[in-house]
Amino acid sequence: QSAVTQPASVSGSPGQSITISCTGTSNDVGGYKYVSWYQQHPGKAPKLIISEVSDRPSGVSSRFSGSKSGNTASLTISGLQADDEADYYCSSFTSSTTWVFGGGTKLTVL
Amino acid sequence: EGQLVESGGGLVQPGGSLRLSCAASGLTLSRHWLTWVRQAPGKGLEWVASIKQDGSEIYYVDSVKGRFTISRDNVDNSLSLQMNSLRGDDTAVYYCATGASSLSVWGQGTTVTVSS
Numbered sequence: 001q002s003a004v005t006q007p008a009s010v011s012g013s014p015g016q017s018i019t020i021s022c023t024g025t026s027n028d029v030g031g032y033k034y035v036s037w038y039q040q041h042p043g044k045a046p047k048l049i050i051s052e053v054s055d056r057p058s059g060v061s062s063r064f065s066g067s068k069s070g071n072t073a074s075l076t077i078s079g080l081q082a083d084d085e086a087d088y089y090c091s092s093f094t095s096s097t098t099w100v101f102g103g104g105t106k107l108t109v110l
Numbered sequence: 111e112g113q114l115v116e117s118g119g120g121l122v123q124p125g126g127s128l129r130l131s132c133a134a135s136g137l138t139l140s141r142h143w144l145t146w147v148r149q150a151p152g153k154g155l156e157w158v159a160s161i162k163q164d165g166s167e168i169y170y171v172d173s174v175k176g177r178f179t180i181s182r183d184n185v186d187n188s189l190s191l192q193m194n195s196l197r198g199d200d201t202a203v204y205y206c207a208t209g210a211s212s213l214s215v216w217g218q219g220t221t222v223t224v225s226s
Contacts, residue, residue, distance in 0.1 A: 034211035036211060038213070040155075045205055045217065045218055045219060046155065046205070046213070047216070048213055051211070051212035051214075052211070052212065087154075089154060089155050091157065091213075093210075093211050097169055098157065098169055098171060099145075099157040099160065099169075099211065101154060102154075103154050104155065
C-alpha cells in the first residue's frame with residue numbers, strides 16, 4: 001500500500017512560521033482532495049486540524065492552514081506558540097480505496 | 111461534541127484473539143463512517159480499517175486482511191474490531207474515530223500487547 005513521506009522533524013522559534021510537507025503520488029495525495037492533517041501531543045489522541053486539503057474544522061486556530069501542489073500537501077503554522085510543539089500527521093485517501101498516514105513530523109518550538 | 115470510549119485491550123499471546131469495542135456518547139454513530147487507527151509504541155499512526163454508515167463498504171490495511179474484522183451496531187451505537195491470529199507487530203494503542211478521510215472525533219485509545 002501507499003507510502004506518504006513527511007520530514008521527521010521541523011523546528012521554529014515562537015512567532016515564526018513553519019511548513020510541513022506531505023509527499024505522495026498521483027495515486028494518493030496528488031489525486032484526491034481528501035488530505036487531512038492531525039496534531040498529536042504526547043500521550044494524547046490525535047486531533048483533526050485540517051480536512052480536505054485546506055478546510056479548518058470549527059474551533060481550530062486560523063494560524064493553521066493547508067494547501068496542495070501536485071503530489072505534495074503542506075501544513076503551515078504561523079505565529080508559532082509553545083503549545084504547537086507536537087507531532088503532526090497527514091493522511092490521504094488512495095486509489096486502492098484505503099487511507100494512509102504520513103510517517104509524522106515532530107515540531108519543536110525553540 | 112460527543113465522545114468515543116474504547117475498551118477491550120489487554121495482553122494476549124501470539125496467535126490469540128481480542129475484541130475491541132468503541133462506545134459513543136452524545137454522538138449518533140449511524141451518521142458517520144467509522145475507522146480504527148493504531149499506533150505502535152514510539153511509532154506513527156497507521157490506518158487499520160473503515161466501515162461505511164450502513165456497513166455496505168468495509169476496507170482494511172493489507173497487514174490485517176483476513177485476521178481482523180470491523181463491524182458496527184447502529185442500534186447499540188457502537189463499533190467493534192475482532193482481532194484474530196494476533197502477532198507481535200499488532201502491539202499498539204488502538205483508536206476508534208468518526209469519519210474516514212477526515213477523522214473528527216477520536217477516543218482515548220485502548221492498548222493491545224501481543225507477547226508470550
